[in-house]
Amino acid sequence: MVEPVLKRFEAADETSTFELGRFEVVHLGGVTVGRASYEPGWIWSRHVGSxxxxxxxxxxHVGLVVSGRNRVTMEDGxxxxxxxxxxxxxxxxxxxxxxxxxxxVSLHFVGADRYGVATREPIAPTR
Structure with a gap:
């Protein structure tokens, strides 16, 4: 029998921090869930892509917007x-x-295990 698991992002399994933001990850059995938290002025290409x-x-990514507003720009414009x-x-x-x-703030149900990864290494991880 599988035991219930209860976790909180405040005690995340992994946290990546970068200018104007952070990405917290929790592992629940075989599922990885992430929480993205970004301040006004944050831009992925500037603050993570760089x-x-x-x-x-x-x-x-597959997720849910919890608060705030975000604009995604695709490569094709x-x-x-x-x-x-x-x-x-x-x-x-x-x-x-x-x-x-x-x-x-958004929750990520797909892509949380690869957030900010260029070569499969997380950015500035802390535990």
Whole structure:
């Protein structure tokens, strides 16, 4: 029988921190869930991509916007504006930026295990 597991992001299994943001990861059995928290002015290509050497995020994401607003720009120029309550699926080849003056928080159900990875190494992990 599988025992219930209860975890909190405040005691995350892994945390990556970078300018204007952080990404926390918890492992629940075979499932990895992430929480992205970004301050106003955060842009993936500037604050994460510059650390990984990537212009565009190459990780697919499926998640839920908890608070704040975010704009995703795809390599082909399409944009997607996301707000609280939106469920999203974003393909590889995108940039992302906080919109407005409110912090942005989202939960990631796909892609959390590869967030900010250029060569399968996490950015500035802390435990």
């Amino acid at each position: 650390l990984t050497g990537e212009r565009w995020c190459r990780t697919p 399409r944009t997607i504006d996301m707000e609280p309550g939106d469920l999203f699926q974003i393909a590889p080849g995108h940039d992302s930026a906080v919109v407005g003056d409110e912090p942005y």
